[in-house]
Structure formats: structure tokens, C-alpha cells
Amino acid sequence: MRILIIGATSAIAHETAKCFAKDGAEFFLVGRSLEKLEDVGNDLKVRGAKRIETYVLDVTCLDRHQQMIETAITTLDGLDMVLIAHGTLGDQQKCQRSVAETMKEFTTNCTSVISLLTILAGYFEQQKRGCIAVVSSVAGDRGRQSNYVYGAAKGGVSVFLQGLRNRLSKSGVAVVTVKPGLIDTPMTASIRKGLLVASAKSVGEGIYHAMKSRKDVVYLPWFWRPIMLVVRSIPEAVFNRLSM
């Protein structure tokens, strides 16, 4: 099993990778910090990974995507799976005051993902097998005043994936949209958490199983599916009176 992980130092990606490491997978890990990539890589190696390669990249440099993916393919001699897991939880208030801030959030959470997927789709379509999984979010299911910039970026990714799945299903390539709810990770450290918070470990295991069984859309934990069904079906006139 040869896996490319983009955003490999994220807590969710690491937890997913731990499961694959146990199976003896080979990894190409991409992230911004070499030190963190090495920390994660060493951990995966101890846990059973057969091979670890690291690649330092800021995904907002879109013009470097092609080169990174080519390097991953040649280094591992092909790819069986991809997990795209990078992201930032931007400051909604800051975004509302600044176009630059909003665009920055969009580049990180949406356009960079679309750029990567466009390149990867061609490779996988030609290979006619494999699995592409992307960490989107329940926030992309409906825009809410508290985080609609992040939500819109993730929503864009979710719709893009929907179309891509439709296209690649003809070539036997699985496209998995992962929609986590609130997870206890460094990214959400500043958010006050209630009952519904899940551990990165349980979400990582969920992603692993979804990738292995080539699911289409998974909510993690599962209870977010009915919750978001309700949230999506509230009429706009009612929704506007709520502050969510």
C-alpha cells in the first residue's frame, strides 16, 4: 500500500496514518514543517510503516503541486491512495473585515485542494484504480454566520468531490468525502467543547475504514449525518432568526 498524505502532521491525518502503518504501508508525507514531518514519520515507522518519505510544502504555493505529486509517484513507484487533510480554522471575524484574509482561507481550504485534486484525478483516472480521500467538514453542509468562510471553502470542496466521484467512478477510482464534526485537535484548541466532541483517534480510525471500504461520504462520528440533515432542512426564513 503506497499512500500520499498531504497535511500529514494534522492530528486527524496522523491518526489515520497510524492505522495504515500497522498494515505495513509506505508513506509519502507532505507538510509545512520538516521537524514535524520527521516526528510523525518516526512514529509511523515504529508502528510498522515499511517506508517513510517526507516532502516540505506549503500547499498555498499552487505552482509547486505538480512537482510534488510527480515526486511522490516516482519515489514510491506509484500511488494506491491519497489523503488530503490540510486545513486551517480561520478567524471568521477577521475574514469579515478583510478580503485578503478571506482569500487566504479560501486558498488554504479550497483552491489548493482543488488544484491538488485536478492533478491527482488525471493520474488515478489513467491508472483505473485507487482511492482519493479528502477531509472536508460538516461546516460545508450549510453556511452559518459563525464560520461561513471556512464553511464555504469546505462546501466548495465537498461539491467538487461529488462531481469528481461521479467522473472517476467510471474508472474504478473511489473518492471519499470525509465530514468530521468537532474534533479535539490542536486546530480546535481554542473552541469550548461540549458533549459532541470526538477524539482525533476515533475519527482517524473512521477515515481508515472509509478508505478501505471505499465509502462515498462519511460523517465522523456517524451522528453528524442526522444532525446535518436537520440543519440542512430548516427553512431559510427560520434559519435566519437563529444565530448558529
Add this chain to the structure above:
Amino acid sequence: MSFSGKTNQPRSWGRYPTVTPAEVRSVYWRSELPDLAHFEQPLLPYAYGRSYGDSCLIEGGVSLDVSHLRRFISFDEAEGLLCCEAGVSLADVLELVVPRGWFIPVTPGTKFVSVGGAIANDVHGKNHHKAGTFGCHVTRFRLLRSNGERLICSPYENSKLFEATIGGLGLTGVILWAEFRLKPIVNPFIDMERIQFSSLDEFMQISAETDQKYEYTMSWVDILIGGRDLCRGIFMCGNNDQSSSLASKKIGKKLPLTVPFDFPSFVLNTFTVKSYNELYYHSQFSKRVHKVLPYEPFFYPLDSIHEWNRMYGKRGFLQYQFVVPFQDGFAAMREIIGRIRHSGEGSFLTVLKTFGTIQSPGMLSFPRPGLTLALDFAFDGQKTLRLLDELDEIVRQSGGAVYPAKDARMSAENFQAFFPRWQEFSYYVDPHFSSSFWRRVSHANTLAMV
């Protein structure tokens, strides 16, 4: 695995006392460490809060949560040498190494402790008489000091700081990672023998017979029976099973139970404890029982009940573990058991064990040759505190010690008598570090006042 009971406010396992830090700061990466000198308040590392009292807490200080430093670094499978970040739990270690034929050299009664905490408390286990403490198996670690130094400490490098940090209660700096030796096993099963005993004399006799034969020994005891026998109980001893045919046998996973809420405080009282003891003692019909069982129920019977500390209700409880030397210890043990029985305080879980002679490198290490007894008492205000003060006196006169990892109340005077190297130790305490425990016990002038 979620470590239940962990909330934003750091708490200790006994849930007494309640201590509020000024700030909780999480550390996520070794490459992104905060500048420790920049904090105005004193610091203390914290992970899973499995110390019982206030040694892992700091009132008004900065609690440095290192539980996210939870990555393995290297594993030499030929030598059994494991290196990992300090927030890795022993449960994480077991999950990794047991299927590969290795085991933790020394394990406490719960696997939900961090490696850093196991070093800082120099924890011991059922094999103390054969293997010493956890610190005896640590080959080196890296210590972050508030002046920014990141020192490798081992018996050969910064050796004094190595000795101070083992059993050093987190006061000498932050352990970032540690390397320690594992022990080889053939399979994950334990050959166990359970022997009923009906007096302290009989316990001593069984202990003398079994200590050489068995790697692991400990006893559950009932100290509320009164009379000349002092206690009765069940002596449990075991060895790692040696048959290779069991190596591939699958162990069924049991879902852990969770205590869902704080029990009302009347649930645990002398009557219920006595009834429980009666039932438990007689649950074994013959004098000796042989059994082969997986390692988890043998080492970690309480880990199968998450948040069992809630059985004591909101008031919390105090653990009390002491050791008394073999020579004068018998009289001291007799006096202590008598005192507890008369106080009417019941201890739900009481554990008796002998410590061996293997010396730990730790300056403040608790175990020393003798008899050790661990009890827990529901917190009942001044009454409980007074009883424990009385017990401290007896322990002190016999030349024993009380375990800091489980303490929330011992006096400075007694601490300094229990740990004669405390002044030497205090030289290595990081000037920016402290704990609620340390503030209480390190008053230098207390001895002079007496």
C-alpha cells in the same frame, strides 16, 4: 482510546484537593516549545492526572499539558529498547510492544499513565522485589529546563539531574522524551496463583516462600477483621507464561465500563466495605487456585472500570501508601492497622506488598526494603486528615516513608524525615517550577521550628 475524566481543569485521580491553575498551556510539538522563562507563574508538567493528590497540580501556576507529545521515536526490536515522547501512555506502549513479544519492565496498577509521569513518580509494580522501580530501566531522557537548555540525562551524562528527575515529581524540568528497556515475553499471558491467608504472619510466610519463585506478587487485604491476626486476604503471585503455543492466541476485547456519575457519598461506608471484603475473601473456595489469564486483568483490574474514582462521590478520596522497614515494620504495621480499625474508616481497596532491595537511581524514590500498604479513604474532612497525620507519625518512627505520588496532605516536617535527600534534590529543582505538593513540603525552616 479516550482518557475519560480528563477535562480542561487539571485534576488528580483522588479529586482532592481541587486546585486551580492560572493557565493551562498545551505543548504539541517538540519543535514548538514555549519559552518557559517567559511565564510569570511557576510551571508544572501534567498529562493524564493519575497521581492521586496534589503532586501533579499547581495552584495559581501554569499547568503544562504534555499529553499531546504522544509519538514514538524509535524501537530497537532486537534489544528491546524503546524511545518515545513523554506523553505516550503505558497503554500506548503495551499496544505496540506486546504483539511483538515485549513488555513494560515495571508497571503500576494502571496503564493510563504517561511515560513522563512514570519517571517523575518513579513508579513501582508487582515485581519490585525482582526488578526495582521504573526508573531502574530508564536509559536516558531529554529534559527541557526553563533557561532553554535541552539536556540529555543518563547515568553517564548530567547524571545528578538524571537522579533528581527520576522520582522528581516533575520539578526538575519537562521530560520531552525518554528511552527505556523492555523485557521479553513469550506470550501475553500470566501464570497466576492465588493463595488465601488469614493473618499477617501467614502473609509473611507466603511472601518468603513465593518471592524467589514468582516475578510478580501482591495481596489484596482486609484489615477490618480485628484480633491478633490483624488482616486476612488473598495473595496473588504470577509469572509470565512461557508456552509458545499461547503466543498467537487472541485475547477477546472486553468493552470497559464507565462509572457514569458521582456516587452519593453514603455508598462507600464501613458496612459496604466490610460486606465487600467478606464476599471477595470467600469468592475463592479453595486455599490455592491456579489460573492462566491475560496480562490485563492481572495487572490492571481497575482499568476495566473507567472513572472508578467517582465511586467516592464529589468529596473525593485520599490514597495513603507507606512503607515500613522489615526490622521494626511489623510492630508499626500492627499499630497502623489497629489505628485504622478503631477510626471506623473503611478502605475499599487495600493492597499489601513487600519491597525488595533493588536501589533506584532516583533521589526522591519512594520504595525501600520493607512492607508497603496502600489504602484509600473517602475524604471526610478533618477526621480523615487527623487519622493520616497519626499514621505518618508511626511510619516516621519506624523509619519508613509515605508515597508523594499519592499524597495530598503530608507535613513538611514528615516529608523531610521520609526523604533525607530532599535538600540535595532541591538543588536540582528548576527555579521556574513548583507544585502545590512541593510548596507544602519544602519549607526549609520547618525542621528548625520543631
